[in-house]
Amino acid sequence: MHAGSAILQLLVAGIGTGSIYALIALGFNVVFKSTGAMNFAQGEWVVMGGMISALLFASTHNIGLACIAAVVIVSVIGILSERLVVWPLRRPNALLITLVSIGLAICSRSLVMMILGKKPVGYPGFSEASTLFVGGIAIQTQTLWIVGLTLVFLLAMHLFFEHTIMGKALRAAAADRDAAAIVGVRVETTVMLSFAIAAFGGALAGALITPLTLSSYDQGALFGFKGFSAAMLGGIGSLPGAIVGGLALGLLEAFGSFYISSDFKDAIAFAVLLAILFARPAGLLGRADVVKV
Amino acid sequence: MLEVEGLIAGYGSIQVLHRISLRVERGQSVCIIGANGAGKTTLLRCLAGLLRPSAGRIAIDGADIIGGSASTRLDHGITLVPEGRRVFAPMTVRENLEMGAYRRLWPRRDRGVPADMDMVFDLFPRLAERQKQPAGLLSGGEQQMLAIGRALMSKPRLMLLDEPSMGLAPRVVQDIFATIRRLNAEGMSILLAEQNANMALKSAAWGYVIAEGEFVRDAQSDALSSDPAVKAAYLGL
Ligand SMILES: Nc1ncnc2c1ncn2[C@@H]1O[C@H](COP(=O)(O)OP(=O)(O)OP(=O)(O)O)[C@@H](O)[C@H]1O
Ligand SMILES: [Mg+2]
Helix, strand or coil: CHHHHHHHHHHHHHEEEEHHHHHHHHHHHHHHHHCCCCCHHHHHHHHHHHHHHHHHHHHHHCCCHHHHHHHHHHHHHHHHHHHHHHHHCCCCCCCHHHHHHHHHHHHHHHHHHHHHHCCCCCCCCCCCEEEEEEECCEEEHHHHHHHHHHHHHHHHHHHHHHCCHHHHHHHHHCCCHHHHHHHHCCHHHHHHHHHHHHHHHHHHHHHHHHHCCCCCCHHHHHHHHHHHHHHHHCCCCHHHHHHHHHHHHHHHHHHHHHHCCCCHHHHHHHHHHHHHHHHHHCCCCCHHHHHHC | CCEEEEEEEEECCCEEEEEEEEEECCCCCCEECCCCCHHHHHHHHHHHHCCCCCCCEEEEEEEEEECCCCCHHHHHEEEECCCCCCCCCCEEHHHHHHHHHHHHHHHCCCCHHHHHHHHHHHHHHHHHHHCEEEEEHHHHHHHHHHHHHHCCCEEEEEEEEEEEHHHHHHHHHHHHHCCCCHHHHHHCCEEECCCCCCHHHHHHCCCEECCCCCCEEEEEHHHHHCHHHHHHHHHHC
């Protein structure tokens, strides 16, 4: 293959996976903003998104319907998760919520395994034609769906946070819980809403990636770890940071596994995470002063 | 308009307020003066619905509201300008004011909100100039104006102010108190807690002296200002 087109090919692949990481990272960031905690159940919602879509596709044969329903179901699971394990905490704090979320992740994985099974599942891409040839390179149409729908979701999130009173209430509660309560915001409701958004983003990532990779109950930790690394890379708690971190990690993985070794792919996220922790703990876009301790 | 009787409150097993009773009449300006740790903030937080008292009565226009949340207090026309200002630092000045009207925008939209925002900008032209800046970049005095403006956006009838002079230069303190007097002159009831007893007594009609969670005196502000014991303990004279 021509060197130039190889690079283009890698670029497209990197942006595709990067979009998935951005969706997962956004989930980490939204929950972090509202609680100060890292939600380690985030990766499980990605798996649920993929596996529930597969289950629904098998019975309805309508891929759009299956994926939309799955994303909605997982969002409700996100809300339930918050109500069942975070809301009842008498003295919620960031560390406690982080620990509880690890337990939540383990329980979610077991439940997924018991209910949806151990077998990897999948379904075809959203378009009939699976590959498109543009200027000598092959692009998977599913990658275009991934990038397009990620953009739509991120744009919707931007509009929500900047232009709706509910979105502003979420930002206000993240900035100062007490002051938010003073103006009449129910802070617990904003936490619940942030879990719903995080689950929605995660499930969307799962529904989008499954046609390319299949989906199985045990992938959650890896998805979670990638999303977490992307969030750290971009700057934890920063919404634009999720996009920058996700794309940067996706591209690093694509080029790294091509030029170094594909066995090295999953280690790249870890290397990036370490590098960022050593060199710039606030992330690429993060400012140290907005990071909660 | 506000009546408090036998209020008891604290944190966990520590009781901070011991049987507090007070009244604020419609349109009246009342101050609470007292030293560090006397319980002023605790009292105002109870009144604003942020802290649940363990006993007592809080009534607004005769209606009992003790069990309600901050939202219901706002719906009854009570609003708090908290100690330390507590503006939403990363959000713009304009967004801060919008958040002040949160109860009027969600779940139902009150069409009067933009007009009230213009009114706040008239009251504080500095805020109008800086409406697109993050609140965290404002000076202390401007943040205090913003905190008051945010409280005004809820269209209150009773404004609770917790140490509005804290950490501000004397000139700025004068401005802030002039604004508070002006709001009062326009009909707003005011309940003000201050360590700066001098300023507080000058702008309020009635004063309560709080010490260790109890009111030890209450009288007309003039009478308190000339009281030798008050002078010695709180006015530094
Ligand atoms: N969150 C809290 N938890 C436990 N104790 C508290 C808490 N907040 C205040 N206290 C205690 O309650 C008492 C009254 O405090 P409060 O803040 O109401 O006083 P204050 O009169 O507002 O003081 P200041 O003038 O310094 O603002 C103090 O002894 C304080 O230590
Ligand atoms: Mg205080």
